Amino acid sequence: MMSILKADLLKVKRKWFWLLVFLGPFGVIALQLVNYGVRYDYLMQQEPDVWAGLLDNINMFVAPALLLGMTILASQIAAIEHQQSSWKQLLSLPVQRGYVFLSKLAVAAIMIFISSTLLFIGTVFFGIGLHFGLDIPFLAVIKNSYYPFFAGIPILCLQVWLSVVMQNQAFPLAAGVFGAVFSMTAAFAAPDWIPWKWPLLVGEHDPIWYAVAGMITGSVILIAGLMDFVRREVLT
Incomplete structure (x- = not known):
């Protein structure tokens, strides 16, 4: 598994994918820079807890940016094999087929996790830059x-x-883009059991509920995808 993961990380090393990892959180913070630059006095009056207000404003843009990032990264990581027609060669190696699928998922997850870390760092420095104090x-x-x-x-x-x-x-990208757009209105239009709403962390439940539900549901989808991948004869 580690050998396959290292090979996949090398494949994306010189790609533009890493730029997307930085652009996601940078774009979210940049939007808030514009937001607070234009409406600073209004936003300060709306929320006595300035840090809570900042987090609420950031979270509105995190979900669509996150889902778009997942869509593009997943597609481009898989496209490396599709464009080179290397699935047959890859799956003929003496490795378990399931590890190949897990490696693609792991690379995408690592990238998204790094992007989340950059968002954390950006949020802290942005709040400090707005003179919200060091009581972070x-x-x-x-x-x-x-x-x-x-x-x-x-x-x-x-x-x-x-x-x-x-x-x-085309279909994975279209499905992902539709999900990202849908997430922008899901806070008001969708019930809490819709997964595309969960990254918004809003609804009748505590935010930890959405994180746990995501991990459990994700495990089920992972097992289904893994079983489907392993059973396929040849990917072209």
């Missing part, structure tokens, strides 16, 4: 940065599954 609610910032990642694991597993088994990436 680190636990709240951690939840706001990492809970969406765990809550979005079902979407990541689904996108990797679709991207790996489909040579034409």
Whole structure:
């Protein structure tokens, strides 16, 4: 498994994928820079707890950015094998087929986790830059940065599954983009059991509920995708 993972990390080493890892959190923070630059006085009046207000504003953009990132990364990681028609050669190696699937998922998950870490760092420095003080609610910032990642694991597993088994990436990309757009209105229009709503961390439940639900549901989708991948004869 580690050998396959190292090989996949080498394949994406010189790709532009890592730029996307940085662009996601940078874009979210940049939007808040504009938001606070234009509406600073209004936002300060709306929320007595300035850090809580900042986290709420950031979270509105985290979900669509996260889901788009998962979609693009999953598609591009799988496209490396599709474009080179190397699935048959890869699966003929003396390795378990399941490890090949898990490695693709692991690479995407590592990238998204790094992006979440950059969001955490960016949030802290942005709040300090707004002169919110050094009494930083680190636990709240951690939840706001990492809970969406765990809550979005079902979407990541689904996108990797679709991207790996489909040579034409139009459908996985379309499904992922639709899910990201849907997540922007899911806070008001969707019930809490819809996975595309979970990264928003809003609803009748505590945010930890969405993170745990994401990990459990993601495990189920992962097992289904893994079984489907292993049973396929040849991927072209």
